[in-house]
Amino acid sequence: MSALRFLGTTSRDGDCPTLYEVEGTDQILVQGDRVTAPEQLAELRHVKEHETFVTVPRSLLTRFAPRHEPRGMVPFAEIRHLFQEFEHTAWRLETRRGYASDRNSESWAAWKAGADLTAEPPNAWRENTARAAAEGRRFERVRLVDEPMTDGQAFLLASGLGNVASGEDIRNLTRSQAMALGLPDYDFWLFDSKILARFVFDEDDTTLGVILSEDPADIAAACQARDAAWHHAIPTRDYAQRVPSAM
Numbered sequence: 001m002s003a004l005r006f007l008g009t010t011s012r013d014g015d016c017p018t019l020y021e022v023e024g025t026d027q028i029l030v031q032g033d034r035v036t037a038p039e040q041l042a043e044l045r046h047v048k049e050h051e052t053f054v055t056v057p058r059s060l061l062t063r064f065a066p067r068h069e070p071r072g073m074v075p076f077a078e079i080r081h082l083f084q085e086f087e088h089t090a091w092r093l094e095t096r097r098g099y100a101s102d103r104n105s106e107s108w109a110a111w112k113a114g115a116d117l118t119a120e121p122p123n124a125w126r127e128n129t130a131r132a133a134a135e136g137r138r139f140e141r142v143r144l145v146d147e148p149m150t151d152g153q154a155f156l157l158a159s160g161l162g163n164v165a166s167g168e169d170i171r172n173l174t175r176s177q178a179m180a181l182g183l184p185d186y187d188f189w190l191f192d193s194k195i196l197a198r199f200v201f202d203e204d205d206t207t208l209g210v211i212l213s214e215d216p217a218d219i220a221a222a223c224q225a226r227d228a229a230w231h232h233a234i235p236t237r238d239y240a241q242r243v244p245s246a247m
Contacts, residue, residue, distance in 0.1 A: 004029060006184055008064030008221045010057050017056040019064045028065065032056035066217050073200050073209040082191050083128060090132075091190045091226050092141040093183070098152025100206040107159055117159045126166035133167030140169045142229040143236070144178050149243065152205075157243060160236050171233030181228045190222045 002022045009018040020029040032054030035041060044053065083090060102108055111117055122130075129139050143160070145153045160170045187199040189210075196218050197210040213219070 005186065006182075007066070007217070008060070008224070009182055010060045010063070011182070017060045019060060021066070026069070030054055030056060032060075064217050064221055066215050068213075068215045071212050073211050075209050076207055079189070079197050079210055079212070082189075082195065082197070086137065086191045088192050089138045089140060089190075090192075092139075093188055093225060093229060094141065094143040094156075095178070095183075095185055095187050096152070096201065096205060097146060097150040098205050100204055102152060102155055102159075103205075108155060111155050111158055118161045118165070120159075120162055122166070126163060126168075129163065129166045129168045138169065139167070140171075140230070142171050142173055142226075142233045144175050144183075145172050145239075146175050154243070157236065157240055161240060164236055170236040171230065172236055172239040173229055173233040177232055178229070181232065183225050183229055184221075188222060190219075190226060193219060193223055196222050 002024050004020040005023050007019040007021055007028075011017055016031050016033065018031040020031070021027075022029055033056075035053040035055060041047075041053070107117060107120065110120075132139060143153070143156055145157070149157070157172070160168075164170055187201075189197040191197070194214060196213045196215075198213070199210055200208045202208055
């Protein structure tokens, strides 16, 4: 059974209108109010016995229904140039409880040994962030955290303070808040509100690649997720004060 990817919703106060993509297919799953009126059912054409019919607001489709065929996955290396070439903002949502790339790094071992990661020397990422900040371009990121935090999230909280010092704006949002806001459950980068790069991971949290999209519906959904997350997230320096072990 293929997994579902949340596309968007017009739900308010427990209403149900929602769109999902059936991953790996060209199908869209629609969640709405079931049609039961006999006079409407009688007007439907070519009805099969197993079919069910629902109604949803027109705005659900105009706002979130994809308008283009999905692209295939590409290696992450194919989007590296975007981190140097974006004009205004590169925005990231991180949703996972840990990342293999972190666990396999030298910084992870140092952190586990009690090292202060804020004292680490500049790396290529931080140098690029600092250049972008000096040019007026912004790297922004919201990281979801569980309560209590996982080791992976605690590591990112500790190491993220060095990224903040280089000019990146990182904020934290609890998973319970993210769920209440209806945020996506997948990681992505959004470049200049025009290009979406959605991550694909394996079961061990290893990045397999990214799926690129410039579909207006995908971009609109990502922008709405960004705005909601950014409004409620807490700057990572402030969040770290709540978790002394991260300092």
